Amino acid sequence: MRYLPHTPEEIAAMLAAIGKSSLDNLFDPVPADCRMTGAWDLPAAKSEWELNDHLRHLAATMRVDEHTKVLVGAGSYRHHIPETVRSLASRSEFLTAYTPYQPEMAQGTLQGIFEYQTLTARLLGVDVVNASMYDGASALAEALLMGLRIAKKKKRVAVAKAIHPHYRAVVRAYLQPAGYEVVELDFLASGRTDLSGLANLDDIAAVAVQSPNFFGVIEDLEAAAATIHGAGMLFVTCFTEPLAYGLLKNPGSCGADIVCGEGQSFGIAPSFGGPGLGMFGCKEPFTRNLPGRLVGETKDLEGRRGYVLTLATREQHIRREKATSNICSNQGICAMTAGMYMASLGGTGIRQLARLNYDKTQYCKETLRNAGATMVFDGPVFNEFVVEFPTDFKPAYERLLAKNIVAGLELGALYPELAGRHLFCVTETIDKQTMDTIAAEVGA
């Protein structure tokens, strides 16, 4: 096996040096009744070339592949990924390093993450951003736990029903065993969250709203902040499409206390839902309540600028059970990747790309509307929207699939009340011709 370098002679010499007669003898401390007996039911080892063939075969069984036009977002977005980002992020000096516990050997990772923290903070309008969480869903769960820590005695949180259903499921899984209650807030005809009942809810530590929300609708975050803060609660916002903030007001400037979400859109392939990037930031007064790692700037013995992991007294390896989270490994290289992507776009580019997504989405809405479809919600959207077709859409969906187009996501399984309606997503990867083809099939 090419990853195992020992020759039989070396093995013999090493065994002799430690006074063992065979490799099996190394396991003498393991009692017989703990041992694995019998052979494993695993396929025979494959050569590199057989492995290539095997994966090529599996790829060929994917009905939807890289050539398919996918008009589905719902938390995972197809955007163009520059070859520079792919190439730089796969440099093995970054990729094969561990967490930067020895900063003198990891200044590349550390400066890169510091830059990621900075660019993300500027994008989201917050004062501090951590080095990453697992994904948008666990980031939201951790944000609500952080809200509960800050609010101390309160035992409940409220989350908008227009937050990604999977994110809400993760929030329930994280919060309920410790005895916290999760209240859901309904959405209005606009698709925006109904916050009118908040004042009547007691014991709520934090309220979470997603914008753009699962239906693509841009929430009125400024009004939400006023209502939520007015009720004495913390305001948590989340997102699945950070590109939106290249165009829209960012959550921090609208008054959010904690901002979190999924950063997969920034140079990371969809990869069947992971690895993605949990982005997480907050306003300065809450810094010491943050979960996860933080990189900070400092100086070395000779006064040179350098970076270290810092404020570790919040973390599991120091604070043990009193830590702000149990997170240890995070999504390091994904954060680096997002940093590279944001650097590649720049301030000018992110506005241009966000605008392109917005314009294409508006075009898609218009063409579908002209073909007889109606918009389910009348609130403004960024690059996703929910649509209702005049007749059963299934036949058209199948015809489009035959043309290698995935036309939206039917919502019945996620929102029974929206059964038959479809969530569409349009990014820069979808051309006008594809949208026209969809409209033609709807009208057919």
Next chain:
Amino acid sequence: MSDILGTGGLILNEPLLWHKGKKGRIGMSIPASDVPSAAIDAHLLGEAVDFPDLSEVDVVRHYTRLSQWNFGVDSGMYPLGSCTMKYNPKTNERQAATPAIANAHPMLADSLCQGTLRILFELQQQLATITGLDAVSLQPAAGAHGELTGMLIFHAWHRSRGSQRHKILIPDTAHGTNPASAALCGFKAVPVKSDDQGMLDPDVVAALMDEDTAGIMLTNPNTLGLFEERIREIAAVVHAKGGLVYGDGANMNAVLGVIDAKRCGIDVLHLNLHKTFSTPHGGGGPGAGPVCVTRELEPFLPVPQVVKEGDTYRLDSDRPQSVGRIHAFHGNFGVLVRAYSYILSMGEAGLKKASQLAVLNANYIKEQLKDVLHLPYDRPCMHECVFSDLKQQECKISTVDMAKRLIDYGYHPPTIYFPLIVHGAMMIEPTETECKDDIDQFIAALRTIAQEAVEQPELLRQAPQRTKVRRLDEVQAARCPCLIGPSGD
């Protein structure tokens, strides 16, 4: 130092991103618009985002220079204890980047993504086979996430039996994340002391185990690199009081093909695919921490699970006792593909050989260094060995000085000051992918350092000297945190 690896070479300086570039540059190709520009409500519009504008060359040079300040497994030996920094095969990267797989969308119908579902299904089966357990969830995104999932399963299992327990036993030789993971589920961690041999004593466990205790979280091999020989007796004590046994499998690289987790009495075990199964650690992540459970606990696994019906694969979420979802989609799928690729490349014989060689390398290092470094538990180790700085104390040299000096010799230092039960611990895990020559060189470097500690201790205290930066002021970093660059800079 001329004969050994050493450091030196061409290191370029590089400013922060926002000190580079010019307004109006761009580093990415944005398609021309083929649709009309649409109106947008002015009150939705944000201000321009304050990112620097850089060209493609600016970006490439920036990150290439940064990468040259870093050290990875591809650069050299990385004997970081408990982290299993083995070689990360290049072919795994290629397989995960297979276009149809890298572009797979997680929200589509099962019929549209049979290939990715099959990978998940087969990996579930393979990990069950390898651990000896019955069912697997691939959702956890890292080891600590697996621990959390395990604790959620403990909680749900007890609840299904009409009980709610509030405590959990955690030995002093367990992994550092365990107490925080248990606390997230509302369990209070009760520490269990290991004996003077570094072993857990079933009688000590029996004295602590009661009917308000949900179970035990133990790491085996433990963080001293020793196999818990009495694990079956310990499991029996815990089970007799209605508790469950959680096995932290972070150290699984020692015992592939050797132990059967179920026969050991383990009910839930997590694996770190970024350790044992060779996926790259990415300077912090992503990892993957699948949990493997017994048949009895299978109904409590996160949803969805992947099932096979005839020749088709399907996501199954209809599991009423499940702890629910712990990841937005299917976990760190790209990491799972790499581990799948590794298992297929290694096969049964290769995986078993990997553990044998990992243990051989660790014992060899232990034997070759124990005359110059204090070995607090002198017994056969598994995949790692733990020394202390006791012998160097008289020269006023501590573990951190030896670790930093190793950097000047071209090695990543071992894990230091962990486990906490060894004062000044230095935990060395070579892994199986280091050859004898490199291990001999590493041993020679540490022996030289031990001599330097006596003869030229200042060399150690001033180390490292040849890196881009020297020792950094961590106290200052925490006292006046500077966590993001200044705006408008």
